[in-house]
Each structure stands twice: as C-alpha cells, then as structure tokens.
Amino acid sequence: MHSRIVEIVVGIFVAIGLTALFFLAMNASNLASYSGDEGFEIVARFENIGGLKVRSPVAMAGVKVGSVSNIRYDIKDLVAVVTMTIDAEYLGEKKDILDENDVKQAVQFSQLPSETSASIYTAGLLGEQYISLQPFESADEEDEPYMAVGGEIVTVNSALVLEEVIGKLVFSITEGGGDSKDE
Amino acid sequence: MVNPVQMLGRSALTFFERLGRAHLFLMDALWGFFSMVMRPRLLVQQLYSVGVLSFLIILISGLFVGMVLGLQGHYILSNFGAEETLGVLVAASLVRELGPVVAALLFSGRAGSALTAEIGLMKATEQLSGMEMMAVDPMRRIITPRLFAGILSMPLLAAIFSMMGILGGYFVGVGLLGVDEGAYWSQMQSKIDFSADIINGVIKSFVFGVVVTWIAVFEGYDSIPTSEGVSRATTRTVVHSAFAILGLDFVLTALMFG
Structure with missing residues (x-):
C-alpha cells in the first residue's frame, strides 16, 4: 500500500x-x-545591412513570414548577400518554363510577386533590424507573375545608418542656411 | 627540508587517487543500469526521496526568483521604455542560466546532502558490509538507483523551476506592474529559441544532475565511517557541488552561447 x-x-x-x-x-x-517544413530561400543583395543578424525576422506588411538564414559578404560585387528563409506556406505552384536554350525546366515558384522589393528597417527607434518585403505587381504582362524559389530580389533598400542620416541632415542644414543667406 | 615537498607530493597523490576512485565508482554505478532496469521499484523509491521531496523547495524558489526578476527587470527596462521585453528578460535568464544553476544548487543542498548522509551512515553502521555478507551488491542495491534518480530528477526540477519563474515574472510584471500581457508572451515566444535556449538549458541541467548526484553518492560511499567523517563528507558534498556547478556552468555557457 x-x-x-x-x-x-x-x-x-x-x-x-x-x-x-x-x-x-x-x-x-x-x-x-x-512549422515542420523548412520553407524556401530567396536572396537579396544590400550595400549595407546595418545591424541585421542571422535569425532576424522577415516581414510583409508587418507580418512575420520568415527569417534571415545566412549573411555573407560578396567580395566580387562588394555587397552583402542576405539569404532569407520564407515559411513553406507561401510556396506557389511548380511550372515548366523555357530557359535560355529553349529547354523546358520545372521551376518551383513562390507566391511572392516577382517585383517584390526588400528593405531593411528598424523596429522602433532602438529596436532590432528586420527585412520588410513590399510586393509590387509586375507591369509587364509577359513576365512571370511570381518569384522563383531561390530567386533574387532586385529592388533593395539598404539599412538606414543613423550616423549617415545625421551627417546628411547636418550637411543639408548648413547648405540650406548658406542659401538662405544669399537670397 | 624534505617534509613540505613530501607533504605536497602526498596530497597530490591523494587527490588523484581519489579522483581516479571516483571515476571507477561512477563507471561501476552506471554499469548497474541494466540490473536496475530489472527492478524499477528501487528507482521509483529513490525518485520519491530525491525528486519528489525536492519538488516544493524548487517550486517556491522558482516562483520567487521569477518575481524578483520581474521587479528588477521592470525597474531597469522602464528606464528605456522597453517594459514589453520583460518576458524575454525573465525567460532568457531563467531558461539559460538561473533555472539549471539555481535548481542544481538547491538540489545539492536538499537532496545531495541527504544522499551523502544516508550512504555515509549506512557505511558507519556497517549496513553496506552487511549487504555484502548477504551477497547483495551495495553498488547495485544502493548507489545505482540513487544516481539515476538524481540524473532523471534534475532536468525535470530545472524545467519546473524555469516554468515557475516565468509564471512568477508574469504575476509581478503583468499583474502588479501593468506590462501588456500579449507583449510579455509574444516577445518571449519570438526571442526564445527552442533548440538554442531550451534544449541547451536541459543539457545543462542534465550535466549538473550527473555531477551533483555523482559527488553526493561518492562522498557518502567514500566517507570515513564515523559521525565526524559523515558530517565532513556531507559538507564536502555541498561545497564541491557548488564549485562544480558554477565552474561547469561557465564552461558549458562558453561552449553553447560563446
């Protein structure tokens, strides 16, 4: 007992x-x-990533859709190459397309519009940095409407480095002051 | 002239002999795992006296540590207007460090000392040699179940400690100081990584469990069988466990998060 x-x-x-x-x-x-699925990768090249780190969030319209999985510096092009892993739920359909040699190839597409742009923003004044994706519909009807998995985002905005902004601001103020004196 | 040198040599030899004996002892005790599986009742009995009896002190300490973290964290974070990250601060410090370390320190004081005293007294009253007379191996009967009970209990106790701490931080932060409830949990969930933080914390507490219980049962088994010897062994258990926990914690932290 x-x-x-x-x-x-x-x-x-x-x-x-x-x-x-x-x-x-x-x-x-x-x-x-x-989610158990690994998700898929897309790449973007930035001139300056500021304080972005691996595992920083990737958001669309403020909603987290993935995270930064790798950051490296491309010494040939002198840019930072950021690899993002986007959640698998944003995977699109597979389509056969013709490559340069007119050979059919199956390509996995995502649901991200092909003209999506990426910007590095700061959450709050002193918060961490994250990548924000802005979707744009392609104007050209001929183009593929969706971005291929592993594809590269062409339109990017680098991180806002506070010192640079302040430097520009001080410069423009002193310039502007000079102009107004002349008038 | 020779005497101090000889003393140094003797103490070094004693130290290494003891260290070697402790390792052989551990191997022997771990080897008893297979015969222990045949008789799980011994393990359950020890899980009760090692794990369950340490439960209350872990529960209450965890709650208060979390509440203090909530107060202190809120005090500092409010200077920067970052009260929402209180959940991250409480959870990260508990899961990574305070949970495994403080739970292991409490565990060595509550359960480790009791193990040493119990085994030391068994040795002093010749119960261990009595068992050998009856062809019962005291390593299998006494040491192995206690060792595995400690190894199994420690990660569970550390997890309970962390959980109570997070809840304590929640009561103080959200209940008393008015931090937003959603921010407390969502910031925590987005910043605490399962494999990097929680699994590493569990690994830490597992290592501490092995080391603390090992020290406790070895000190008891190796004690001088007098009342003074047992009392010294019990003190040594707590002191050596504290050193081992804090030293190993530094090494593990450097390996995991360095």
Missing part, C-alpha cells in the same frame, strides 16, 4: 516535470510557430 502511494506521487512528479518542459517548449519559445 505504501509503495503504491510512492509510485503515484512519483508519477505525478514526473508528469509535472514533463508538463513544465512542454510549457517551456510551447509557451515560452518559438517552437509553436515553427
């Missing part, structure tokens, strides 16, 4: 311990938002 109570109490203890682990995993970490 006594050992039965002990076993029950130990069972409760182990259950509470496992519940605590489950609580930490689901309620206190990003596991709940982690």
Whole structure:
C-alpha cells in the first residue's frame, strides 16, 4: 500500500516535470510557430545591412513570414548577400518554363510577386533590424507573375545608418542656411 | 627540508587517487543500469526521496526568483521604455542560466546532502558490509538507483523551476506592474529559441544532475565511517557541488552561447 502511494506521487512528479518542459517548449519559445517544413530561400543583395543578424525576422506588411538564414559578404560585387528563409506556406505552384536554350525546366515558384522589393528597417527607434518585403505587381504582362524559389530580389533598400542620416541632415542644414543667406 | 615537498607530493597523490576512485565508482554505478532496469521499484523509491521531496523547495524558489526578476527587470527596462521585453528578460535568464544553476544548487543542498548522509551512515553502521555478507551488491542495491534518480530528477526540477519563474515574472510584471500581457508572451515566444535556449538549458541541467548526484553518492560511499567523517563528507558534498556547478556552468555557457 505504501509503495503504491510512492509510485503515484512519483508519477505525478514526473508528469509535472514533463508538463513544465512542454510549457517551456510551447509557451515560452518559438517552437509553436515553427512549422515542420523548412520553407524556401530567396536572396537579396544590400550595400549595407546595418545591424541585421542571422535569425532576424522577415516581414510583409508587418507580418512575420520568415527569417534571415545566412549573411555573407560578396567580395566580387562588394555587397552583402542576405539569404532569407520564407515559411513553406507561401510556396506557389511548380511550372515548366523555357530557359535560355529553349529547354523546358520545372521551376518551383513562390507566391511572392516577382517585383517584390526588400528593405531593411528598424523596429522602433532602438529596436532590432528586420527585412520588410513590399510586393509590387509586375507591369509587364509577359513576365512571370511570381518569384522563383531561390530567386533574387532586385529592388533593395539598404539599412538606414543613423550616423549617415545625421551627417546628411547636418550637411543639408548648413547648405540650406548658406542659401538662405544669399537670397 | 624534505617534509613540505613530501607533504605536497602526498596530497597530490591523494587527490588523484581519489579522483581516479571516483571515476571507477561512477563507471561501476552506471554499469548497474541494466540490473536496475530489472527492478524499477528501487528507482521509483529513490525518485520519491530525491525528486519528489525536492519538488516544493524548487517550486517556491522558482516562483520567487521569477518575481524578483520581474521587479528588477521592470525597474531597469522602464528606464528605456522597453517594459514589453520583460518576458524575454525573465525567460532568457531563467531558461539559460538561473533555472539549471539555481535548481542544481538547491538540489545539492536538499537532496545531495541527504544522499551523502544516508550512504555515509549506512557505511558507519556497517549496513553496506552487511549487504555484502548477504551477497547483495551495495553498488547495485544502493548507489545505482540513487544516481539515476538524481540524473532523471534534475532536468525535470530545472524545467519546473524555469516554468515557475516565468509564471512568477508574469504575476509581478503583468499583474502588479501593468506590462501588456500579449507583449510579455509574444516577445518571449519570438526571442526564445527552442533548440538554442531550451534544449541547451536541459543539457545543462542534465550535466549538473550527473555531477551533483555523482559527488553526493561518492562522498557518502567514500566517507570515513564515523559521525565526524559523515558530517565532513556531507559538507564536502555541498561545497564541491557548488564549485562544480558554477565552474561547469561557465564552461558549458562558453561552449553553447560563446
């Protein structure tokens, strides 16, 4: 009888311990938002990424759609190459297209419009930096409406470096002051 | 002239001999795992006295540590207008550091000292040699179940500690100080990474569990079988465990987050 109570109490203890682990995993970490699929990658090249880091969020209209998975510097083109992993739910359909040699090739497309642009913004005044994707419909009807997986975002806006902005501001103020004196 | 040098040599030899004996002891105790699986009741009994009896102190300490983190964190973060990140601060410090470390320190004080005293007293009252007389291996019967009970309990206790801490921070931060509830949880969820933070915390607490229980059972088994010897062994358990936990924590943190 006594050992039965002990076993029950130990069972409760182990259950509470496992519940605590489950609580930490689901309620206190990003596991709940982690969908089993790996997602797909797209690339963007920036002149300056500011304080962007691996695992920084990628958002569209403020909604998180992925994260930065890799950052490297391209010494040939002198730009930073940022690889983003976008959640698999934004994958589009597979289509056969003709490449340069007129050979049919199956290409996996995403649901992102082909003219999507990427900008590096700062969340709040001192917050972390993130990539914001802005979709634009392509004006040209001939073009593919969607961006291919692994494709590159052509239109980019680099990070706003505070010192540069202040420098420009000071420059324009002193310039402007000079002009107004002349008049 | 020779005496101090000889003393140094002797203490070094004693130290390494003890270290070697401790490792052989650990191997022997771990090897007993297979015979313990045959008799899980011994393990359940020890899970009760090692794990369940440490439950309350872990629960209450975790709650208060989290509440203090909530107060202190809010005090500092409000200087920068960043009260919303209170959840991140509380959860990150608990899951990465305070959960495993403080739970292990409490565990060594609550369960480790009890293990040493129990085994030391068994040795002093010749219960261990009595078992050997009856062809019962005290390593299998006494040491192995206690060692595995400690190893299994520690990660669970650390997880409970972290959970209670996060809830304590929630009560103080959201309940008393008016931090936005949604921000507390959502910031936490977006910044705490499952594999980088939580799994590493569990690995830490597992390592601490092995080391603390190992020290406790070895000190008891290796104690001088007198009342003074047992009392010294119990003190050594707590002191050495604290050193081992804090030292290993630095090494593990440097490896995981460095």
